[in-house]
Amino acid sequence: MLLLAFDTATPAVTAALHDGQRVLAESTVVDARRHGELLVPAVDRVLATAGREIGEVTGVVVGTGPGPYTGLRVGLVTAAAFGDALDVPVHGVCTLDGLAWAAGEAGLAGPFVVATDARRKEVYWARYDGPLHRTAGPAVDRPAELPVEVTDLPAVGAGAALYPEVFTAHRPDPAHQSAGSLAALAARRLADGAPFDPPLPLYLRRPDAQVPAGYKAVLPK
Template sequence: MLVLALDTATADLVVGLAEAQGSEVRVLAESVEATRAHNERLVPTVETTLAEAGRTFADIEAVVVGCGPGPFTGLRVGMSSASAFAQALGVPVHGVVTHDAAAELIDAPSALVVTDARRREVYWAYYADGRRVAGPAVCAPGAIAVGADEVDVLSVPKHLASQIEIPARETAYVVPRTAGLVRVADLHAEPAPLVPHYLRRPDAVEPKAVPRSPAIPDVHLP
């Protein structure tokens, strides 16, 4: 099965093509680009990745997309594009937790996966023996509570590493790449509706009611 994998939940734009046969996943082509221009770069990157693999859109049999946690704008780009590709091609689209995809690439008894949520917060999820046992959640870097004194691997962007107070045997940043995205997707199950993991309320709020100024006279129409 040829799978198109997308993730726009982090500062990296991940686009890849993989052949999935049972539990085996073979990546044919992949692009991992640090960029803020996910919206402008996604479709051209998909086209380039297909060309590198010697495939066309018609060859795609399923789409997998990371559903966060991540910022609203980033998730919207990836998830809406994945849905559009799947609908146009008549293939299923499977949503996965972005942090699960990163954790899938970590070979360790326990792992803490952290990404930047901006506004002095982070998204995080904790894994033990290959299973997610806490999160995904959002909080200040110093408020992560995983119920462990130490983790084997801490995956965190470099600029946030010094802010995480939980000790780890190894610290590195693991990108949620194609292999991880495809492995955590249940490609043979009926796909569920895509649900974005925003984890916090949107910035926009309804304005508060403002009392009417006494300087404005009442107007009574006949």
């Protein structure tokens, strides 16, 4: 098994290789505006670091969000392209699930909350009873509108860090998405025969860019 994993649903452009037992190589660059420029070089970098060839990849793992429209689309389109070119399966994994697994690797047992920055003074969030068990979400809300049974829990992720007055039990680690953790979670699901999400975007709301609702009619003279 050789899994190529990456995620562009958050400002972290992250890629990793996993052999089913351990992470062989990982690259993460935090840059919210350059997903399209940074992803493929990150893939090349982890392949070179691990001393492996792209043709050895047996599966692609991609974060499905939730996340902003443009960045999220970069990862999903790239995953589809690799899957088609290599003729290997593409496994979708919720980005928040990847962060939850990373939280477990950092020693957080649960229950806890994962929250990422959704912009517009909102967060994407989900609640977990443990690294493998999501009990609520994913959803998008203003932090102040979340119930106290969510905000009083230990919380990880950049969204929680932005609103410490709401997420009062925020933990600093993990701060950003890790493709290594995403791949480790996917390897666990493959070993357990657990289902994956389809490799489709979890936008949760309409994109910022909108097609104008109407155009002024111009009649021929």
